Amino acid sequence: MILSINFNSAHPAYLQLVDQVKAAAASGAAKPGDSLPSVRQLGEQLRLNRNTVAKAYTELESQGVIETAAGKGCFFRANRSPFNAGKKREVLIPEIDSLVVKAHHLQVGNVELRKLVEERLDALATVRQKHSTQKP
Amino acid sequence: MILSINFNSAHPAYLQLVDQVKAAAASGAAKPGDSLPSVRQLGEQLRLNRNTVAKAYTELESQGVIETAAGKGCFFRANRSPFNAGKKREVLIPEIDSLVVKAHHLQVGNVELRKLVEERLDALATVRQKHSTQKP
Amino acid sequence: MILSINFNSAHPAYLQLVDQVKAAAASGAAKPGDSLPSVRQLGEQLRLNRNTVAKAYTELESQGVIETAAGKGCFFRANRSPFNAGKKREVLIPEIDSLVVKAHHLQVGNVELRKLVEERLDALATVRQKHSTQKP
Amino acid sequence: MILSINFNSAHPAYLQLVDQVKAAAASGAAKPGDSLPSVRQLGEQLRLNRNTVAKAYTELESQGVIETAAGKGCFFRANRSPFNAGKKREVLIPEIDSLVVKAHHLQVGNVELRKLVEERLDALATVRQKHSTQKP
DNA sequence: GTGGTCTAGACCACC
DNA sequence: GTGGTCTAGACCACG
Numbered sequence: 001m002i003l004s005i006n007f008n009s010a011h012p013a014y015l016q017l018v019d020q021v022k023a024a025a026a027s028g029a030a031k032p033g034d035s036l037p038s039v040r041q042l043g044e045q046l047r048l049n050r051n052t053v054a055k056a057y058t059e060l061e062s063q064g065v066i067e068t069a070a071g072k073g074c075f076f077r078a079n080r081s082p083f084n085a086g087k088k089r090e091v092l093i094p095e096i097d098s099l100v101v102k103a104h105h106l107q108v109g110n111v112e113l114r115k116l117v118e119e120r121l122d123a124l125a126t127v128r129q130k131h132s133t134q135k136p
Numbered sequence: 137m138i139l140s141i142n143f144n145s146a147h148p149a150y151l152q153l154v155d156q157v158k159a160a161a162a163s164g165a166a167k168p169g170d171s172l173p174s175v176r177q178l179g180e181q182l183r184l185n186r187n188t189v190a191k192a193y194t195e196l197e198s199q200g201v202i203e204t205a206a207g208k209g210c211f212f213r214a215n216r217s218p219f220n221a222g223k224k225r226e227v228l229i230p231e232i233d234s235l236v237v238k239a240h241h242l243q244v245g246n247v248e249l250r251k252l253v254e255e256r257l258d259a260l261a262t263v264r265q266k267h268s269t270q271k272p
Numbered sequence: 273m274i275l276s277i278n279f280n281s282a283h284p285a286y287l288q289l290v291d292q293v294k295a296a297a298a299s300g301a302a303k304p305g306d307s308l309p310s311v312r313q314l315g316e317q318l319r320l321n322r323n324t325v326a327k328a329y330t331e332l333e334s335q336g337v338i339e340t341a342a343g344k345g346c347f348f349r350a351n352r353s354p355f356n357a358g359k360k361r362e363v364l365i366p367e368i369d370s371l372v373v374k375a376h377h378l379q380v381g382n383v384e385l386r387k388l389v390e391e392r393l394d395a396l397a398t399v400r401q402k403h404s405t406q407k408p
Numbered sequence: 409m410i411l412s413i414n415f416n417s418a419h420p421a422y423l424q425l426v427d428q429v430k431a432a433a434a435s436g437a438a439k440p441g442d443s444l445p446s447v448r449q450l451g452e453q454l455r456l457n458r459n460t461v462a463k464a465y466t467e468l469e470s471q472g473v474i475e476t477a478a479g480k481g482c483f484f485r486a487n488r489s490p491f492n493a494g495k496k497r498e499v500l501i502p503e504i505d506s507l508v509v510k511a512h513h514l515q516v517g518n519v520e521l522r523k524l525v526e527e528r529l530d531a532l533a534t535v536r537q538k539h540s541t542q543k544p
Numbered sequence: 545g546t547g548g549t550c551t552a553g554a555c556c557a558c559c
Numbered sequence: 560g561t562g563g564t565c566t567a568g569a570c571c572a573c574g
Contacts, residue, residue, distance in 0.1 A: 026240040298512040
């Protein structure tokens with residue numbers, strides 16, 4: 001798992017970490033039980049204070065992506081969403097609306113947007129395939 | 137031009153405005169000479185403080201995207217070249233990837249995600265239709 | 273409402289504030305709608321960083337004691353506990369057990385402990401009486 | 409000597425131990441020469457790491473409350489004068505006030521609070537009775 | 545060594 | 560002016 005921070009981004013460093021760790025979990029690059037770097041080590045590597053890394057880990061734990069064991073470390077969890085269908089819609093629809101509006105402003109038509117979505121779904125599936133055949 | 141604010145985003149409201157207005161100008165959705173909503177009107181519409189909207193307009197003016205005519209309003213200036221296909225991809229793909237990863241963590245499958253995207257595309261089309269038949 | 277911090281205490285400053293503000297609300301020294309000092313002003317007065325004061329206010333808001341209006345200030349709320357009887361027991365019993373055990377270690381008998389509890393209940397009632405007759 | 413740890417408290421576990429052992433010694437609940445539980449045993453009983461218990465014992469030794477005999481265990485030393493009535497009040501009253509304020513915010517009335525206190529006094533008495541008939 | 549907490553400085557959105 | 564957020568330093572509990 002390769003993690004990096006764009007310090008010029010308006011997106012806060014700890015949320016950049018959250019997104020990247022979630023992407024690693026979704027892509028199969030990290031499997032349940034895998035350990036994450038310690039907050040100190042990752043902080044040093046990324047030139048962040050370890051508290052900033054810890055904040056990302058806390059957020060990831062609250063989202064159910066990882067679990068932390070004080071004194072031991074942090075570990076990826078099996079992916080079990082606690083949300084029902086209605087709650088999932090509630091979370092995803094604002095994201096999709098934002099995407100659709102952005103595409104419209106960029107004069108990207110529905111056809112092309114669908115194509116892009118398919119492309120990224122395929123890209124994720126491909127990476128997952130690679131990880132599932134590579135490791136075991 | 138459709139403007140919307142995601143109040144839950146860490147991205148500041150005024151920068152969301154700047155980004156959306158710039159995208160509209162760059163994509164050709166807004167033409168040079170088109171007027172922008174007044175600060176007061178837009179603030180009311182988006183439930184933002186007028187100062188927040190004014191800050192966005194100031195930023196846009198300093199970037200040469202719009203010009204303000206005191207007492208008359210704000211107008212788009214002759215604009216930059218619209219984004220080419222590559223630039224559009226560069227903007228949209230991170231958004232789509234973020235959406236795809238979120239869906240994965242919510243255990244929302246590809247089929248259901250495609251359905252949600254179609255639903256929101258339809259929703260936007262419906263609203264646009266209504267506006268285009270209403271105004272003229 | 274008089275607030276003060278004991279910097280030598282092991283009890284964190286922000287929790288000392290929480291306790292004192294809750295006591296003020298319970299004693300009637302502060303009424304619903306009353307405003308609290310701003311985080312800056314109180315921080316300066318108590319020689320604390322304003323974030324420390326803000327942390328206390330955040331905790332008080334999460335406990336339903338006050339409400340905060342960004343850009344306006346913080347205000348006492350009407351006392352409405354959201355807990356049912358079972359939850360109240362769950363919260364109070366550990367407190368009572370701690371008290372009972374401490375009394376035992378101090379060789380304070382049940383009779384004397386009951387007397388002390390009555391004394392403090394009376395003390396609170398007296399202060400409340402004073403405030404309710406003084407202000408209106 | 410009854411020892412208990414409130415894991416939810418901001419007060420560190422090792423200091424909770426120190427306070428309770430000191431109170432026991434000062435109140436006469438423990439006599440000079442009485443032995444303390446072994447670090448290992450107490451850690452297991454209280455679900456604490458042995459290092460945490462050891463840290464409490466070290467602190468107690470440095471305060472002259474106990475003495476450690478390498479390989480034999482820890483023992484209470486000839487102790488300070490037991491707290492007088494005034495000191496007991498000084499220790500208990502803040503605890504009671506905190507309880508009374510918490511009850512108020514939970515909208516638990518005086519009658520119900522008295523009932524809860526009686527309930528916990530009875531609960532402790534029952535446990536103590538059981539231990540005193542069990543051991544001898 | 546591990547993660548967790550308290551405090552604080554700087555910056556942001558908003559009135 | 561108001562409160563809110565991100566980042567960080569120092570210290571603590573724990574293995």
